[in-house]
Amino acid sequence: MAAPGGVGVDIQGGASGVWSTTPRKCGLLNKGWCPTYSPMAGTSMAAPVVAGVAALAISSNLSATAADVGSCITSTAGISTPNLTSRSTLPAKADDAPIQPKIAFAGSIPVIDARAAVECVRDGIRRGDVLIAGQGDRTSSGNGTDLGDLTAQLESLGYSVATSRTLPNDLSGFGQIWYVDTDALTESEQDRVAAYVADGKSVYLTGDWGCCSVDSSSIALINRLVPGSSVAHAGPDGDSVTILPSAQFGLASRPRTVSTLTTASPGSLSGVAPANVVGYSSEPDRAVVAAWGPQDVTGGGRLAIVMDINWLAQQYRGPTWSPFVQNLAQFLRPSVLLKTGMAADKTSQPNDMASLDQSWANPPTRPTLREPASAAGPR
Structure with missing residues (x-):
């Protein structure tokens, strides 16, 4: 998954993003806060997913180094999972034009594969x-x-x-x-x-x-x-x-x-x-x-x-x-x-x-x- 995580990923209701726990106003006169779920996009959404995959991967081989885990996550991404052909634009606000990413990308962006990354850390690079x-x-x-x-x-x-x-x-x-x-x-x-x-x-x-x-x-x-x-x-x-x-x-x-x-x-x-x-x-x-x-x-x-x-x-x-x-x-x-x-x-x-x-x-x-x-x- 690449930042901005979840941009362009359709979810139920036609929105885009990654589901996350979020607070919402509730209670008497909306003075309190209650937990709920909502879609969000950005680096804050990509990073926890990658960190979670890294944790799963290293749990399969406790002797693996951080470099080993990073290599396995990147080398297995996009083989059985999709590849995005361009960086997604950020959603527009009202009549504003979409926000373009600052760094151009001429290739493709692979989506991480959690199972493959775990197998790679456990068994070695394919x-x-x-x-x-x-x-x-x-x-x-x-x-x-x-x-x-x-x-x-x-x-x-x-x-x-x-x-x-x-x-x-x-x-x-x-x-x-x-x-x-x-x-x-x-x-x-x-x-x-x-x-x-x-x-x-x-x-x-x-x-x-x-x-x-x-x-x-x-x-x-x-x-x-x-x-x-x-x-x-x-x-x-x-x-x-x-x-x-x-x-x-x-x-x-x-x-x-x-x-x-x-x-x-x-x-x-x-x-x-x-x-x-x-x-x-x-x-x-x-x-x-x-x-x-x-x-x-x-x-x-x-x-x-x-x-x-x-x-x-x-x-x-x-x-x-x-x-x-x-x-x-x-x-x-x-x-x-x-x-x-x-x-x-x-x-x-x-x-x-x-x-x-x-x-x-x-x-x-x-x-x-x-x-x-x-x-x-x-x-």
Whole structure:
């Protein structure tokens, strides 16, 4: 449930809101107060519902952390429950126009699922095509739309998406991981990510202009997983990024053509091999966007990095953010075999290179992540 909670939710009598206990005037000359029920809407109505679900969830696993509970509430919302396509307007008063929300939202707003959240805390985060791990921009420079809009964008492309504010201990059930956070991965988390990539899997990493500790862990992972790599932070760079048309792995063209990417005070990397530079701002040898494919990475995994967290935030991003998310997700798909320059050698890569172009245009169908309602009972 999102604030303003209950707005646009029809209840008996044609009003909208969430039923709540409220006082009413009563008694002799209406001098007293009596309890009653009435519909109300707002943050005051959303917060108790979410808090109640959190209490139910943690009661199923007393060792769960607050981050575990929060991740389960957000990652299970909107799968069996509805998704709202826009923030509801506040009801108008008399002839006044409806009050519009202050923060625009370009994606969808999932409604929480109490039963699924409890099961998640009890049994662990459900698996999916994509895991979005991290807490997004913690510097308050963004408006909080990065994680939600990225999730909505990937789901609209047919990917099943799980989210977690912390990195799960077991990563084996995910096809690709996007780490979106301004805080660094811990050493033990870096070990888990490195093992995951060395097993042939794919990871998107976040960098920035130097503000944030995430730079250190992302660069450390690149140098750890790419033999002979000596990538280093090259300082801040410009907001307008040129995506090279010759970028490997189809990142400039498959399935969407992208020539620029709007960022917000990005950083840059030195020491990236020219073949792995996807985008730059001021100088081609200072990469703002970079990618390494199976031929570059230990174990045949894939890595990608954008040196800015706010290219995903609604207030900063440009018109190509959505196509580039699609290209990145397609590159990170473990089912697609990639070769340098996207050359399709159908004789040496028999598994699916013959249908590569078709696979670019058809993201995976979102699988059913839970048992049917008839087996599980009503939710």
